[in-house]
Amino acid sequence: MPETTFRYRGFMLDVSRHYMPPEEIRKLLQAAAFLDMNRMHWHLTDDQGWRIEIRKYPLLTEVGAVRGDSFFGGTPVKERNSGFYTQEEIREIVRFAGSLGIEIIPEIEIPGHAAAMLAAYPAFGCCRNETEKWQDHVEISGGIFSSLVCAGSDGAVAFLKDILDEVTELFPFDMIHIGGDEAVKYRWRRCPDCRRRIRELGLPSEDALQRWLVLEIGEYLAGKDRRTVVWNDVLDGGLLPEYFIVQQWMGGEEKTRAFMENGGSVIRSDTAYCYMDYPYGAIDVKRIREMPRIPDYAAGLEDRLLGMECPLWTERVTDLDRAAYLLFPRLTAMSLRMKGEAEELDWEAFRDLVAEKEKELEQKTGLRGAPEAEWSLSPEEAEAERDAENRKIHAPEALPFVQKQDELLRIEKEERTQKMQ
Numbered sequence: 001m002p003e004t005t006f007r008y009r010g011f012m013l014d015v016s017r018h019y020m021p022p023e024e025i026r027k028l029l030q031a032a033a034f035l036d037m038n039r040m041h042w043h044l045t046d047d048q049g050w051r052i053e054i055r056k057y058p059l060l061t062e063v064g065a066v067r068g069d070s071f072f073g074g075t076p077v078k079e080r081n082s083g084f085y086t087q088e089e090i091r092e093i094v095r096f097a098g099s100l101g102i103e104i105i106p107e108i109e110i111p112g113h114a115a116a117m118l119a120a121y122p123a124f125g126c127c128r129n130e131t132e133k134w135q136d137h138v139e140i141s142g143g144i145f146s147s148l149v150c151a152g153s154d155g156a157v158a159f160l161k162d163i164l165d166e167v168t169e170l171f172p173f174d175m176i177h178i179g180g181d182e183a184v185k186y187r188w189r190r191c192p193d194c195r196r197r198i199r200e201l202g203l204p205s206e207d208a209l210q211r212w213l214v215l216e217i218g219e220y221l222a223g224k225d226r227r228t229v230v231w232n233d234v235l236d237g238g239l240l241p242e243y244f245i246v247q248q249w250m251g252g253e254e255k256t257r258a259f260m261e262n263g264g265s266v267i268r269s270d271t272a273y274c275y276m277d278y279p280y281g282a283i284d285v286k287r288i289r290e291m292p293r294i295p296d297y298a299a300g301l302e303d304r305l306l307g308m309e310c311p312l313w314t315e316r317v318t319d320l321d322r323a324a325y326l327l328f329p330r331l332t333a334m335s336l337r338m339k340g341e342a343e344e345l346d347w348e349a350f351r352d353l354v355a356e357k358e359k360e361l362e363q364k365t366g367l368r369g370a371p372e373a374e375w376s377l378s379p380e381e382a383e384a385e386r387d388a389e390n391r392k393i394h395a396p397e398a399l400p401f402v403q404k405q406d407e408l409l410r411i412e413k414e415e416r417t418q419k420m421q
């Protein structure tokens with residue numbers, strides 16, 4: 001492979017919003033291996049479902065893996081709302097991936113996106129006043145919620161470490177992802193235990209409390225010879241030591257750059273190019289070909305860029321056909337960019353190479369991607385696709401949930417501003 005090949009070439013699969021059976025995951029792994037990818041980031045926990053068996057805490061799956069309805073907009077399918085992977089199934093998938101040269105990075109979301117976790121174990125959530133805990137349920141819509149693990153509770157920190165003990169037993173690879181994105185601090189501002197922790201540690205903010213928790217977990221995992229990966233939001237609480245890995249997805253580019261300048265390593269997953277759940281009207285194959293190989297925040301720090309990863313979030317992905325339609329040929333095109341193999345090709349030659357790879361991939365795996373008409377859209381076609389996706393997200397049955405999220409984000413913004421004054 002060329003010298004410009006990224007070391008980390010991956011995709012991410014969200015199985016919280018919709019469960020995906022092991023045989024389908026194996027098929028995607030085969031496709032990824034065919035594309036010379038070497039990482040799968042497995043997003044196993046979120047507000048809408050906890051999908052990994054943890055033996056010490058059986059309610060995580062008994063309660064947290066079960067969801068009745070979904071209001072993600074335009075996805076009335078219910079078959080895949082519930083389900084989880086037993087530890088034996090996980091070992092089997094890990095073995096299979098390993099045989100293909102793919103390492104799996106499991107993600108346990110901390111401290112936010114924790115509704116399913118806290119629905120199972122409310123004792124590890126925050127207090128809403130002096131005596132009562134918040135009560136959560138497995139969320140049935142997409143978006144951002146206020147559920148956070150309580151950073152003021154020693155019991156909650158021990159609970160997280162217990163979970164990670166089992167996770168690290170199952171996944172023998174170098175990296176463990178602990179999330180960290182979209183953790184609105186509504187509850188931490190109100191929780192007596194979190195307030196006390198902030199006071200005792202002399203922390204300047206709730207973001208700094210998140211950083212404290214992340215360091216606590218990161219050091220614990222470092223003790224097991226693992227590197228901790230976090231979404232870039234965590235840098236809002238201050239710089240992290242260089243043994244962390246930051247996954248850059250949106251915003252905060254200057255903080256990510258500072259982290260890199262300080263010796264930190266970064267995985268690139270910019271929403272502008274890498275999000276495979278976005279419609280082709282937002283990211284088509286031609287756009288992927290035109291993507292700058294090095295993002296601005298990494299200019300001059302190329303050796304700190306481990307590589308790239310393309311997430312597939314599954315709010316509106318309820319079966320393998322839909323997953324394949326969204327992933328291919330965009331992941332195929334991305335794999336060429338990750339390998340640095342097709343940098344000199346003009347659009348027509350790039351498209352022909354992608355078409356050739358697609359044909360072979362379909363023969364090998366049976367996975368069929370989007371038709372060529374979607375690969376390079378006119379501005380009008382692209383806008384129509386984006387509008388259609390927006391209409392799904394804002395479908396009437398999903399709208400009350402969207403409004404509730406907007407209200408939470410409004411309060412969050414207001415309280416942050418007050419604090420800064």
Ligand SMILES: [Zn+2]
Pocket residue numbers: 125126127149150151152153187188191192193194
């Ligand atoms: Zn708390």
